Amino acid sequence: MTVAPIEGLPPSCYYFHSFISPAEEEQIIKDIRRLPESRWTALAHRRLLSLPSNLTGSSHDILVDAPLPTYLDPIVARLKDQKFFEESPHRAPNHVLINEYRPGEGIMPHEDGPAYSPITATVSLGSHTVLEIYQKTEQGEREAKPTWRILQEPRSLLVTTGDMYVHTLHGISEIETDENLNRHNIVNWDLLGDGDLYESGRIRRQTRISLTLRDVVKVAKLGGAMKFITRGRS
Numbered sequence: 001m002t003v004a005p006i007e008g009l010p011p012s013c014y015y016f017h018s019f020i021s022p023a024e025e026e027q028i029i030k031d032i033r034r035l036p037e038s039r040w041t042a043l044a045h046r047r048l049l050s051l052p053s054n055l056t057g058s059s060h061d062i063l064v065d066a067p068l069p070t071y072l073d074p075i076v077a078r079l080k081d082q083k084f085f086e087e088s089p090h091r092a093p094n095h096v097l098i099n100e101y102r103p104g105e106g107i108m109p110h111e112d113g114p115a116y117s118p119i120t121a122t123v124s125l126g127s128h129t130v131l132e133i134y135q136k137t138e139q140g141e142r143e144a145k146p147t148w149r150i151l152q153e154p155r156s157l158l159v160t161t162g163d164m165y166v167h168t169l170h171g172i173s174e175i176e177t178d179e180n181l182n183r184h185n186i187v188n189w190d191l192l193g194d195g196d197l198y199e200s201g202r203i204r205r206q207t208r209i210s211l212t213l214r215d216v217v218k219v220a221k222l223g224g225a226m227k228f229i230t231r232g233r234s
Ligand SMILES: O=C(O)CCC(=O)C(=O)O
Pocket: 097, 099, 107, 112, 122, 131, 170, 210, 212
């Protein structure tokens, strides 16, 4: 795995195709699908799951200490090997948000915010998507149109940190088919693993599950009994 930032973006953003194998992808999707329906939070334009649990406290920025699900072990081990989380407080992700998008669904442009150490690692399962990156105006508001588009292939890893994390917003348009896919419009075009698939410039989305792995800064260690309850639920 060559670790070089995506050229043309603010530092630092990294893209790796084939971060996991098709067999790993299939297994992780199966494990996620096994979780009870009631664990998901249904939103208008996607559904999401927060593991090991939702952040708590009055500012929703505290994680109750508990392990990540074991089916993410290969991903966490690889992220550690690549030393992406070396500068974050726990030197590893301790939290994952699982988002599921059907074709036509997306996420409004937003920033990931200060509860997390400024690094996000996103693994895509089941479908590609196009992440749109917005710059901020001098007043700190979001530009109307995205400046950059990143094509995330299934099984790929995208790591966002540094200026990219702090000074930009990201979102996914609520469309069924991605268009205008070419080297002028997609900032990581030369880093794609399966570029031929996108050569026609358009492709319909399938259902995509994304795993966003992060390091929550504040972690509350609770007593054994509480820990047991949290574990039992995850
Ligand atoms: O699904 C994605 O790749 C993006 C999710 C996201 O931005 C988030 O959970 O904060």
